[in-house]
Amino acid sequence: MSADQNKSIEPDLHAYADGMLDAPARAAVEAYLADNPGAAEEVAGWKRQNESLRVLYDFPAEPVPRRLDVHHIEREIRPATGRSGRMAAAAVLFLTLGAAIGWYGGGRFSTAQPAEIALADEAMKAHRVYSGEVIHPVEVWAGEKAHLKAWLSKRLDRSLAIPDLAASGFTLVGGRLLPSANGPAAQVMYQDETGRRVTLYIVPVKSDREETSFRHAAIGPLEAFVWTDEAISCALVGDVPRDRLLELATLAYKQLE
């Protein structure tokens, strides 16, 4: 057996040790092991490891404590839908982290994660193109909010909420679908009574993105807060003071959860 052949059979050896091969593949590995006592010894060692780990981490059949009872958790969460209890605590934590990062970061990214930089960049470009638009700032106007929500949810394959930022003085203008590096993205636009606009840019994320706290970015007069939740990444962009934008981002974050 050459080194190459050894290399190519190694995945099968693992699959054999883990009991994942069908009968013909199993027979082929057994034939190989019969000729290669060293490999046979190693595979036997892996099986012993598996056995030890199963014994070590064997889980006693004890009753599930109440705090891990899903129906109990569901009842606890339901009355708090929206914004009280643990959710508010979580949001405050994000807020504090976000604020600290924003200020101490001196307007730069707290951690230079390429995906977040790319997201902020895309969101700012989209903001520049559409926020100044007078006649066609959006494709679907606020009057058709239910349709906007259904349409964007369908295209992004996520059940999206269209956040209401009226509590912070910004009303919904509408939204549009945009192309992005990760497929369709949504842009939702808001404006205040002076006509100042902020846009919320939403892209679907694959499961490999971990959730993040708010991260802050600024280019020229444009400010952005970027965050990643379970299934979406968001950027809120606007030419508004940073603390004001953070307030809006927090409001949006809570409603998108």
Next chain:
Amino acid sequence: MSQLMDEIEECVPALRRYARALTHDPDRADDLVQDSLERAIRKRGLWRPSGSVRSWMFRILLNVYRNDLRRQRRSPAPLSLETIPGGDPAGLDVQPGRLALAETARAMQALPLEQREVLLLVAVEEMKYAEAAAILSIPIGTLMSRLARARSTLRDLTQTGTPKLRSVK
């Protein structure tokens, strides 16, 4: 929706086992599972029926765990001998088995997290490689190389005094 709740509930024992194996700390493990369940139930609107609930729950648990680690930067606490299964603690005849398990436990703590995550999904949860790779969001080739490294590190760390034959690779 209640079917989803039932499927989440069925995952709880496996999630607790995995969390205990990752943390070596039953209380902290249950905290992680509780956080994961709360998060899953709050965000069940984001669950897509095209995937498996088990994979989704394990992904959430790993996210919660990694976020928690980042926040606290602590490594697993030592697994005390009292919590290692293996029968009567006073029985001398079970000592070798228990010592070997304690050695395995220590070796697991020394494994890098990315190798530990893989090995536990495969060896303890007995997941298919494709499912484990999907949970960890890594290509299957990466999964295989982490698995191989985990096994070889674990062997090196637990092979005190045992003669060892080595020919694969």
